[in-house]
Amino acid sequence: MHPIPTPRPDSEFARMLAGELYLASDPELVDLRRRARRLTRLFNQTTEEQHAERAALLHELFGTLGPGAEIEPTFRCDYGFNIRAGARLFMNFGCVVLDCAPVTIGRACLFGPGVHIYAATHPTDAVARQTGRELAKPVTIGDDVWVGGGAIICPGVTIGDGAVIGAGSIVTRSVAAGVVVVGNPARAVNKPA
DSSP, X not given: OOOOOOXXXXXXXXXXHTTSOEETTSHHHHHHHHXXXXXXXXXXXXXXXXXXXXXXXXXXXXXXEOTTXXXXXXXXXXXXXXXXXOTTOEEXXXXXXXXXXXXXXXXXXXXXXXXXXXXXXXXXXXXXXXXXEEXXXXXXXXXXXXXXXXXXXXXXXXXXXXXXXXTTOEEOSOBOTTOEEETTTTEEXXXXX
């Protein structure tokens, strides 16, 4: 597993981890993203027969990755070390995780193809955006969550244990445990028992 590197207190990296406005173009952050690009490129070029190599690359990339995790290529992320995933995670083809802030995924989660998780965001004020500074908000996904193909989980969202996110849904608000949500924006179609 790859621990989060220790940033200098006054660095853009430290600002990113603290949830403050930061410059993603900072050379230190660029180097950390290049590391993730190299590891994901190597992972995405492996074959099913290279199971041990795939596992080693994912363990080098992720902050933590529980036993029995299975991720299908292609997979993409910004940094990797900000992703903490529990045991028996399954991610189908084409998943993307923008992990500028911590992305925590519980155990026994199922992700359909093309699921995107975005911890990255930008200021809503146009003048602030013109500075080139970005923001990041953590995403937390509980245990036993099923996320249907093509769903997008937005910055700052928490999804409770046992929830289901319908295919193609865009999740802009937190979801309670045991709730099924669908649509854009995602809305509950059941209430927890």
